[in-house]
Amino acid sequence: MDKYSKLISIVEELGCRVKRGVPMSLHTTFKIGGNAAVMVEADNSNQLSMIVRAANADNLDYIVLGKGSNVVVNDGGLDKVVIKLTGELAKFNRLDNTTCYCGAGLSLAGLCREAENNSLAGLEFAWGIPGSVGGAVYMNAGAYGGEMKDVVFSVTHIDREGRLGTIKADDLDFGYRHSVYKENGYTIIGATFRLRLDSRTEIRNRMDDYMNRRKTKQPLEFPSAGSVFRRPEGAFAGALIEQCGLKGASVGGAQVSPKHAGFIVNTGGATAEDVKALIEKIQKTVKDETGYDLKREVIFLN
Numbered sequence: 001m002d003k004y005s006k007l008i009s010i011v012e013e014l015g016c017r018v019k020r021g022v023p024m025s026l027h028t029t030f031k032i033g034g035n036a037a038v039m040v041e042a043d044n045s046n047q048l049s050m051i052v053r054a055a056n057a058d059n060l061d062y063i064v065l066g067k068g069s070n071v072v073v074n075d076g077g078l079d080k081v082v083i084k085l086t087g088e089l090a091k092f093n094r095l096d097n098t099t100c101y102c103g104a105g106l107s108l109a110g111l112c113r114e115a116e117n118n119s120l121a122g123l124e125f126a127w128g129i130p131g132s133v134g135g136a137v138y139m140n141a142g143a144y145g146g147e148m149k150d151v152v153f154s155v156t157h158i159d160r161e162g163r164l165g166t167i168k169a170d171d172l173d174f175g176y177r178h179s180v181y182k183e184n185g186y187t188i189i190g191a192t193f194r195l196r197l198d199s200r201t202e203i204r205n206r207m208d209d210y211m212n213r214r215k216t217k218q219p220l221e222f223p224s225a226g227s228v229f230r231r232p233e234g235a236f237a238g239a240l241i242e243q244c245g246l247k248g249a250s251v252g253g254a255q256v257s258p259k260h261a262g263f264i265v266n267t268g269g270a271t272a273e274d275v276k277a278l279i280e281k282i283q284k285t286v287k288d289e290t291g292y293d294l295k296r297e298v299i300f301l302n
Helices: 005-013 045-057 108-117 133-138 200-217 237-243 272-290
Strands: 017-023 035-042 062-064 071-073 078-085 092-094 099-103 152-158 164-168 187-194 224-227 254-256 263-266 299-301
Touching: 005 017, 005 035, 005 045, 035 045, 045 062, 045 078, 045 152, 045 187, 071 272, 092 108, 099 108, 108 133, 108 200, 133 187, 237 272, 254 272, 263 272
Parallel strands: 035 078, 062 078, 071 299
Antiparallel strands: 017 035, 092 099, 099 187, 152 164, 152 187, 224 263, 254 263
């Protein structure tokens, strides 16, 4: 027996799917990372609550992972319990004329499709953003002038003791790539969105417009973790990186995208160490040549 054996027995009794030694390269958009010690799938809030309590009782590190779109996993893997939200925790439910509730495990693409099918407008900006609903709320994801804060009415979570709770929009402390969940350590399990009615045709036209812009400007043909750096005040990270002649620069299999310098792409066989070294090279060069300190948006999981 090892330190995970008790937890595994508990989650198996709950009917959860659980595996050891899962390659994280299969669960991140960067296609990078060693094995997770344990991966568990939770289908409902009761299962998730029990998993969180069991992990905390045995002092086990855990992380809830959405679609793995904003992370770089260590090459040596994760000595953690990785929790994936499935079943009821990844479903869409329309509540009334303009309000819907969505489980944190659903992809943003899935949420946008459901909204379109229900003639609900307001989420078009999120079409094409990789990741899950939970991750998008956690970091107040946004694009093309829209952000999660514009459409989120409330967020439901489980705290570190496994208790259910809800935070209304006014108390979510939304800011640029920030929410209160970056500080409180709670696990987002779903969010209520307040949208508006519009024709499906108009909604689809806006979604297609945003997607076409992404395809033109972003390196969607390669694995990546999305935008690597936060937007510095008074400038744009991609423009600064290009200005410093780093477009196309590479370390191992990691490359500054020749298409958009704000992205680092995996051209094949990139490691987390390659990405880290390239990020550090970019930060140093941009600082030396422009004076700007680029802050990472992408999260390293060690």
